[in-house]
Amino acid sequence: MKIRLLPPNMVNQIAAGEVVERPASAVKELVENSIDAGAGKIDIVLRNGGQTYLSVTDDGHGMTKEELSFSMERHATSKLPDDNLENIVTLGFRGEALPSIGSVSRVVLTSRAFGSQEGWQLRVDGGKKFESKPAAHPQGTSVEVRDLFYATPARLKFLKTERTEMNHTTDAVKRLAMAHPNIAFTLFNGERHILKVSCSQGDFISTRLDRVDAIMGNEFGLNALTIDAEREGLRLTGHAGLPTLNRGNASLQYLFVNDRSVRDKSFFGAVRGAYRDFLAHDRYPLLALFLEVPPDALDVNVHPAKTEVRFRDPGLVRGLIVSALKYALAGAGHRASTTVSQAALGAFQSPINKQLFVQSAQRANVTNGFPEASGYSPPGSATSALANLDHSPSAKAEIEIDGNRGTNENFGDYPLGAARGQLHETYIVSQTTDSIVIVDQHAAHERLVYEEMKATMNSEGVRRQGLLIPEIVELDEVAAEKIVEKSGELEEMGLVLETFGPGTVVVREVPALLGEINIQGLIKDLADEIVELDDTLSLKSRLADVCSTMACHGSVRAGRRLNGGEMNALLRQMEATPHSGQCNHGRPTYVELKLTDIEKLFGRR
Amino acid sequence: MKLTIERGMLLKMLTHIQSVVERRNTIPILSNVKFDAPDENLSLNATDMDLDIVETVPADVEVHGTTTAPAHTLFDIVRRLPEGSQVKLESTGDSGSLVLTSGRSRFTLTCLPTEDFPILSSGELPYNFNISAGNLRDVIDCTRFAISTEETRYYLNGIYLHEAVKVKEPVLRAVATDGHRLASVEVPRPEGAEGMPGIIIPRKTVTELRKLIEETSEDIAIAMSDTKIRFSFEGTVLTSKLIDGTFPDYDRVIPTANDKVLEVDTKSFADAIGRVSAISTEKSRTVKLALANDNLTLSASSSENDLAVEELSVNYKAEEMEIGFNSRYLQDITQQISGPSARLTLADAASPTLVQEVGDESVLYVLMPMRV
Numbered sequence: 001m002k003i004r005l006l007p008p009n010m011v012n013q014i015a016a017g018e019v020v021e022r023p024a025s026a027v028k029e030l031v032e033n034s035i036d037a038g039a040g041k042i043d044i045v046l047r048n049g050g051q052t053y054l055s056v057t058d059d060g061h062g063m064t065k066e067e068l069s070f071s072m073e074r075h076a077t078s079k080l081p082d083d084n085l086e087n088i089v090t091l092g093f094r095g096e097a098l099p100s101i102g103s104v105s106r107v108v109l110t111s112r113a114f115g116s117q118e119g120w121q122l123r124v125d126g127g128k129k130f131e132s133k134p135a136a137h138p139q140g141t142s143v144e145v146r147d148l149f150y151a152t153p154a155r156l157k158f159l160k161t162e163r164t165e166m167n168h169t170t171d172a173v174k175r176l177a178m179a180h181p182n183i184a185f186t187l188f189n190g191e192r193h194i195l196k197v198s199c200s201q202g203d204f205i206s207t208r209l210d211r212v213d214a215i216m217g218n219e220f221g222l223n224a225l226t227i228d229a230e231r232e233g234l235r236l237t238g239h240a241g242l243p244t245l246n247r248g249n250a251s252l253q254y255l256f257v258n259d260r261s262v263r264d265k266s267f268f269g270a271v272r273g274a275y276r277d278f279l280a281h282d283r284y285p286l287l288a289l290f291l292e293v294p295p296d297a298l299d300v301n302v303h304p305a306k307t308e309v310r311f312r313d314p315g316l317v318r319g320l321i322v323s324a325l326k327y328a329l330a331g332a333g334h335r336a337s338t339t340v341s342q343a344a345l346g347a348f349q350s351p352i353n354k355q356l357f358v359q360s361a362q363r364a365n366v367t368n369g370f371p372e373a374s375g376y377s378p379p380g381s382a383t384s385a386l387a388n389l390d391h392s393p394s395a396k397a398e399i400e401i402d403g404n405r406g407t408n409e410n411f412g413d414y415p416l417g418a419a420r421g422q423l424h425e426t427y428i429v430s431q432t433t434d435s436i437v438i439v440d441q442h443a444a445h446e447r448l449v450y451e452e453m454k455a456t457m458n459s460e461g462v463r464r465q466g467l468l469i470p471e472i473v474e475l476d477e478v479a480a481e482k483i484v485e486k487s488g489e490l491e492e493m494g495l496v497l498e499t500f501g502p503g504t505v506v507v508r509e510v511p512a513l514l515g516e517i518n519i520q521g522l523i524k525d526l527a528d529e530i531v532e533l534d535d536t537l538s539l540k541s542r543l544a545d546v547c548s549t550m551a552c553h554g555s556v557r558a559g560r561r562l563n564g565g566e567m568n569a570l571l572r573q574m575e576a577t578p579h580s581g582q583c584n585h586g587r588p589t590y591v592e593l594k595l596t597d598i599e600k601l602f603g604r605r
Numbered sequence: 606m607k608l609t610i611e612r613g614m615l616l617k618m619l620t621h622i623q624s625v626v627e628r629r630n631t632i633p634i635l636s637n638v639k640f641d642a643p644d645e646n647l648s649l650n651a652t653d654m655d656l657d658i659v660e661t662v663p664a665d666v667e668v669h670g671t672t673t674a675p676a677h678t679l680f681d682i683v684r685r686l687p688e689g690s691q692v693k694l695e696s697t698g699d700s701g702s703l704v705l706t707s708g709r710s711r712f713t714l715t716c717l718p719t720e721d722f723p724i725l726s727s728g729e730l731p732y733n734f735n736i737s738a739g740n741l742r743d744v745i746d747c748t749r750f751a752i753s754t755e756e757t758r759y760y761l762n763g764i765y766l767h768e769a770v771k772v773k774e775p776v777l778r779a780v781a782t783d784g785h786r787l788a789s790v791e792v793p794r795p796e797g798a799e800g801m802p803g804i805i806i807p808r809k810t811v812t813e814l815r816k817l818i819e820e821t822s823e824d825i826a827i828a829m830s831d832t833k834i835r836f837s838f839e840g841t842v843l844t845s846k847l848i849d850g851t852f853p854d855y856d857r858v859i860p861t862a863n864d865k866v867l868e869v870d871t872k873s874f875a876d877a878i879g880r881v882s883a884i885s886t887e888k889s890r891t892v893k894l895a896l897a898n899d900n901l902t903l904s905a906s907s908s909e910n911d912l913a914v915e916e917l918s919v920n921y922k923a924e925e926m927e928i929g930f931n932s933r934y935l936q937d938i939t940q941q942i943s944g945p946s947a948r949l950t951l952a953d954a955a956s957p958t959l960v961q962e963v964g965d966e967s968v969l970y971v972l973m974p975m976r977v
Contacts (some may be wrong), residue, residue, distance in 0.1 A: 463891055466975065468973045518758075
């Protein structure tokens, strides 16, 4: 067989294999074109999850007849005005999307250019272009794609169910919509309305928060911290959820680089690093972060679908993300997410419809109403308290500190208020000017002790136990090199190692805190993490584990009776300690019930 | 099987036996103890497949026979029987149960077939020698605290026993280390041990053996190959598998060039460490040793900046230096030193330190310092 040039249509189909993976990627490419065309409103309609029909209509600057014809040629683009790949300011630039889509489906392009009086329509069937003809169209462009992948049956077979494909499309559109709050989006599947966000006016950051809320849910908006940090020309803005608002997977973590949604491993690593102290390892925070990077410090020409980017200085980006998140979280102090109190409120049930006298049945009912999974066991219910009138609080704060009642009253001005009593020897109830606060004494104190230990460790350094027989660990060469590069950072955490021939490191000292440990395992975990996420999480988390176990043993247990002075002291310490709003596993240490919420419970509002 | 035995004697046997038997077993028969009354003796046998113990005592046997019964249950029963009572054990081959009667108490225990009871085949044990119980106790006591508990370095989870030559004298040397400290002890090589392979005796075996030889004054007969070891004395036979691994070349970590010699009074040194370290709240209780001419200052601090300082007059002529240790490690060592004074030979704050009893060259400890 001789080597020959492939026919252009073949080339387009091959390119389509990379660019147009599924309906969602076609939608993404088309919507990006619309955004680059300066659209203010983008409407997306799909049928059968986009397999039989999808269309994207915008009100951007449109195309003339000549442009229309050119647009279906490979590597034809209106972007890259100065032919410079170093300075990409548009979402697209490869000039591949339209011809690729055109080569595998039946496309109808209709457009009227800005200022022009006439609209034109162009039809392309499996890469075959027909004559353009005049057509009626408002200013802007609409692209209709029918029978996607009919020309590449192999790809057609690989499509998943309509539902799955639709989920992918929704996710793609959501990402685009989050990054562009000044554009209105609608998304329909057949007659079903999937997403509708209108464009809002006002300050960019706040409009974006509105947009992010609209997409990630109102809950996120209420519990988000605003991030705004800048370092060496990089700017990170966006919103990060409080640790007490978390999920079982990382699907609600969004990173946008120059308004382009990116899935970057090191980003997920940085997020894990920043939240490490507040969440169990299998819980993930919610966030939407927007990174602005000078175009020349970034290479987006890595992946045809552009879901990956390369930074000129990945360490700087990582550092910026971690420090910005940590800073914001530290600022959040003892704040716990409002969802917690919402959940608690939901658990309270009004006794109106229940037979107060049928006690046993009643109790079973009420207990079922409490969310067991939240790990928060409520201090008795309204009804059981009624049934057992002789139940008195474990301790009453006011009685204990009657002598200085004046000061007690003033405590009401503190964020966590004045302690009013202890219930079930486990929960401290306090009163602020406008709410009731219930504190889990063990979780709260544990966190306080833990934070104190961490502070000591940071100020005094980690003590290191020398190894009599240095441990030799074999790794692959890249991993060994990377881990040795980090040796300075590791030494601060008590692990001293050095290189020992290619692909081998020798460990000389280990953190004394860890006692006798599986060094081989630790080093291998660390090496994997450093290669993958550029972080030393496993060592940090092991040290933290020891600290938290010690903190757990060294703290006030549930079931211990506290007097008023002790309770107030605990509340004041919580206010003064960063991150005291959640325990080491992301569970809240206290719940705040606003007076307005309580009034709602009683039907006063 | 039918026999009568005095409660105290049975209890003593069961005490030894049940500690070999694991609390939870996936193979039911391993929870059982095997009774065997072939003649005028009763022998009890238990195993965890790595370690096997057999104890034999005279008993009043009426009918010969064998059976197996749950070890921990039996132990709990016999322990609660009144002192000095006679225990009657009877099993009928067909019903599969063991009936234990004592006074007015009667227990019926379900048995498992004797044929299922695993026998730890010892194979050929070509090396045989005797060692006095006292010597063996010393060897174990001086080394076992340093045995590693870290499972991944399984070859450190035991005592390394091997033949060595010291100043032309052939010796039997036992070494244990957990990577942070090392203990080594020597006894003159017993006759019959020449040419023996270096073996690693597992931690559990060491613990059980130490309990068994607590009171005996007899010589312990040791027989071994390179995979098994057997200790026999006074009707007790303990057979154990050995750890199949290579003990690291520990000789290299025993410092020979350390030049700073510190001699302390063992008791006051140990007491001072105990007092000073009481202040540190952290897990690794660091104690700092500051050495000057004939003066040792021990100090420790806590994270709350509490401070403890104690001075000791010692024998030290070298230049001034400071070094930190894990106080628990130091105490482990000082506890084993029975003589009035101990000698620490140091190099610098980052190098291993050698600890020995003054006048006893047979035992040595090596300790890695802690860095602050």
